[in-house]
Amino acid sequence: MNHIGRQKRTRIKFCGLTRAEDIERAVMLGADALGFVMWPKSARAITYDQLVALSSAVPAFVTRVGLFVDQPAELINACLPHLDLIQFHGNESAAFCAQFDRPWVKALRMRDDIDLHQAATQYHGAQALLLDAYRPGVPGGTGEVFDWSRIPADLAKPVILAGGLTAANIASAVDQVTPYAVDVSGGIEGTFGCKDAEKMAMFANQVALADAR
Numbered sequence: 001m002n003h004i005g006r007q008k009r010t011r012i013k014f015c016g017l018t019r020a021e022d023i024e025r026a027v028m029l030g031a032d033a034l035g036f037v038m039w040p041k042s043a044r045a046i047t048y049d050q051l052v053a054l055s056s057a058v059p060a061f062v063t064r065v066g067l068f069v070d071q072p073a074e075l076i077n078a079c080l081p082h083l084d085l086i087q088f089h090g091n092e093s094a095a096f097c098a099q100f101d102r103p104w105v106k107a108l109r110m111r112d113d114i115d116l117h118q119a120a121t122q123y124h125g126a127q128a129l130l131l132d133a134y135r136p137g138v139p140g141g142t143g144e145v146f147d148w149s150r151i152p153a154d155l156a157k158p159v160i161l162a163g164g165l166t167a168a169n170i171a172s173a174v175d176q177v178t179p180y181a182v183d184v185s186g187g188i189e190g191t192f193g194c195k196d197a198e199k200m201a202m203f204a205n206q207v208a209l210a211d212a213r
């Protein structure tokens with residue numbers, strides 16, 4: 001607790017929402033952002049029509065995030081009325097990301113040779129850098145953890161930590177990295193695309209416990 005009586009609060013994004021009931025539960029648990037996977041090759045992908053329906057179930061002050069992987073600008077623009085923020089999870093250039101009328105975050109996969117300081121400069125227009133595990137040929141959502149000690153403490157951009165987060169490891173992750181936000185998909189699922197109410201609750205509780213330390 002600091003001198004103005006407030007504790008730090010790590011923002012939570014739940015990603016890969018496909019069902020209205022999961023959205024309702026996530027909002028009840030205090031999720032700050034909800035992610036909709038618009039990349040059709042994902043097992044968690046939703047269609048445009050599903051996005052329209054699901055995004056309308058998200059109340060005010062909860063951020064609706066659209067996740068895209070190297071997809072056409074026309075498709076992204078068509079989705080914008082139903083989104084508050086864009087998550088670029090492919091090899092998009094900074095200029096590509098910046099062309100849309102929405103704030104955006106850039107996902108980076110933690111390949112051995114990645115230079116995060118250089119990436120922070122390259123993507124200076126991003127609201128944050130989302131750091132995810134690297135597996136060749138898979139853009140994300142692998143459920144794999146990377147070595148959090150590789151994240152520099154003095155990165156010029158806020159960090160959204162992702163990759164294999166679960167209720168079992170999230171408190172250590174928050175303690176070690178003190179990210180701006182955490183992003184989880186597989187770690188709160190029962191089956192692909194269907195979130196598990198208990199796992200969502202345990203994850204949110206563990207973040208709150210770590211924040212209170």
Ligand SMILES: O=C(O)c1ccccc1N[C@@H]1O[C@H](COP(=O)(O)O)[C@@H](O)[C@H]1O
Nearest residue numbers: 015042140141143162163164184185186
């Ligand atoms: O969830 C997906 O299917 C997905 C597909 C393509 C790119 C990213 C994807 N998900 C994002 O990956 C990270 C980590 O997910 P996980 O918690 O390890 O399952 C997260 O940002 C998801 O939004």
